[in-house]
Amino acid sequence: MTKNFISYTFLLMAVSSCLIIINDADAARGVTVYDVSMVADRKARRLGDILTVLVLERASATKEAKTETSRTSDHKGKLGGFVGIPTRGLGDGISLGSGNSFTGTGSTSRSETFDATVPVIVIEVMKNGNLVVEGQRNIQVNNEKQTIHVKGIVRPIDITAHNTIISTNLASAEIVYNGDGQVSQQQKPGFLSQLLSWVWIF
Template sequence: MRNLKALAVIILAGASLTACSTVTEAVKGPELAPIGYPAALVPQQQVIMVPQGERPAASSNSLWRAGARTFFNDQRARHVGDILTVSIDINDSAQTQNTTARSRDNEYSAGVGSFFGLESSLGKILPGGYDPANALSSQGSTTSNGSGTINRSEKVSLTIAAVVSGVMPNGNLIIQGRQEVRTNREVRELTVAGIVRPEDISSANTIKHTQLAEARISYGGRGDITRMQGAPASQAIMERFSPF
């Protein structure tokens, strides 16, 4: 009983915090999410090493690039924590049109000349409604017409930096990136995740979104404009589960 009461208190506290957060967002606008390492796909024991101190600047006539970790080795992302750039250039369009028509008529009739000698009794029970030549009959008609049209066009051109959050046994990299931009009272969010072959990463440490396996790309937002564009929760629930 005490455990149930404690659970109820925790649920009420969480609901109160959620309500306060919603009220605060309605008054002050949406807040940006805190910067964090993408831990969803990273092992818990992963340690992020932060270099201390400043690197000495290279001279003007030196081939050594400031900030480079090595001179001869490949500078492309390959380890957990490395950063690479994902170029998203979606320009897709789809058009589909389909029309269906279905119609069916059926008619059935059967006579019963003798029914265990009860023909006269049935005639008495159903006066004027029983005809042995047409004892059983049925008719039916079904008509169905449908049409649908899809005309969709999508165009997104963005660039985002992603972090290598895991390395698969075959050497492929799991990447995840998130970007948020706030303009007035609206926050635009861009997230990308997927699996990358190291061979597909260019020498400039970039990769196209078409080279991401299991790509998950999301571009949306939250704030006053997004909230006004969406239907109220009660209306959305009624439209989703209404049987009519």
């Protein structure tokens, strides 16, 4: 009985020593089960990987124009110079004058703010490691359809730990927003407004 107990004790000690040696070797290489399963790098880096673009765009523009034109002309002459025209009772001459002027001003001002999140897919991995991404998001609420299309080039260093990137960090960015529905139609000028704008050009 004592001999079996001693053998069992030595076996446990040998197994424990092996586990300690294996754990120390993994620690020396910086690899643990916890590291692989819980702290794995989930950033997009390969073809077909997905990341999220945080669209934060601000745009404003102002344009002003002013045009002024004027013209004046005077003409004077004597009726006596015309053959066959009686001049008795008339003055020595006649004068004509004309003039016109035009002043036009116009200005436009526009400011837009656009925020959205759009998942995109890596469609190309460039030789330098940069990623070409593209994605589209369609939203439809109460017969109002909105489409957001995003395409651009991403540097892996700009991707956050949450696998997201801000749209201002996209190179060659193409961000297109289209709306179709009652709200979008109300934002467009009516036929009469378009006609008057065309007439006022002249």
